[in-house]
Amino acid sequence: MDQTIHEPRVPRSLAPRAPEAESRLAPLEQRLLDLYQRDFPLCPEPYAEMAHRLGVSEATVLQLLRDLMARGIVGRVGVVFRPGRCGASTLAAMAVPSERLEEVANLVSGFPEINHNYAREDALNLWFVVTAASQEHLKETLGRIATASNLEVHSMPMVETYHVDLGFRLGGH
C-alpha cells in the first residue's frame, strides 16, 4: 500500500503532478489539522465539538477527515503512545546488500511489531521501529528478523527524549 519515494530526479515540469495536488490543503483542512493534532476533545461528541470550534457541521468534519484519510494525508484519528510508557520499543537498523533491499524490507514490514520502516542512505540502509508488549517479545522479534533475513540487526533503544510532541508543524519554517 505504501508508495515508494523518490527524490525527484526528473525536471519538475515533467514530474507527475497528481501527488502535489493531492497534498495541497484547503484552508479549512489546514485549520482542522492545526487545531486538532493534539487536544482531541474527550467528550461524548468530540467531532461535534471540533465542528463547533471550526464553525461547520459535524458531518463536514467527519467528511473532511474521511477525505484526508482517503488521500493518505491523515493516518488515523487517535492516540500516540509515549515510547517506554507502554510496552517496549526500539529503533533498529540493518546493513542490507542492495540487491536484497526490497526482499528484506518486505520481510521486515510483514512483522506486525514494525510500524515505521525506511530505507536510508548509509551502510546501515534499512531502519525500522519495533514495538512490542514486553522487552522479551521485543528481543524475540529482533531475533526472528535476524534469523529470517540471515543478517545482523542492530538495536538503538531510546534513553531520553528531548522534544515535546505537538504533532507535525504545518507550513511553518
Added chain:
Amino acid sequence: MTLLVEDLQQVCLIEAIQGGFPLCNRPFREIGTQIGLTEAEVIGMLADLQARGVIKRMGIVVRHHELGYRSNAMVVWDVPDGQAAGIGHRITAFDFISLCYRRRRALPGWPYNLYCMIHGRQRDEVNDQIRRLMVDCRLEPFPHKVLFSNRRFKQRGAFYVAPGTTCEV
C-alpha cells in the same frame, strides 16, 4: 505482559484504539460497546492514561510524506552522554525539528547517541537547516552523519497489543 498499565480493561482499551478512533457521532460509545465498557468509562480511562503520560498525544495523526514533506533526514551525532541533554534541548528549539532523543550506541560500529529528525520539502532546504543547527548548537566538533531516507516501506501507528489476542467480548 509488562505493560505499564495494570489492568486488563486498559489493555483491551489500548487494543481497541491503537488503529484509530471510529469516525462517527459517538466514537467512545462505539469503542465501549466493543470491549464491554460504558462511554463514560472509556473517556475516564483515556483521561487517566493521558494524565499518567502513557498517551502523549490524542488527535489527528498526519502523514508528512503525503503532505509533500518528502525529504526526511535523520541526523546523528556522537556527543558525550553528559552533554546530550543540554544539546538536545537546544536542538528542539528549532521549529523544523520533529523528534530529538538520545539512544544507546550500537558499538563498535555505531558510536552515535544523539538523534534528530528533520522533515522538509526539498533536500537543499533540509541541508541548509542542518548547517544552521550545527552552528547554533555548536555541534561542529562532534562526529556526525546525515541519513536521508530515500524510500518508505511502512508507516503506521504502533501496535502495543497484538490485534485480536486478548479482549474479545
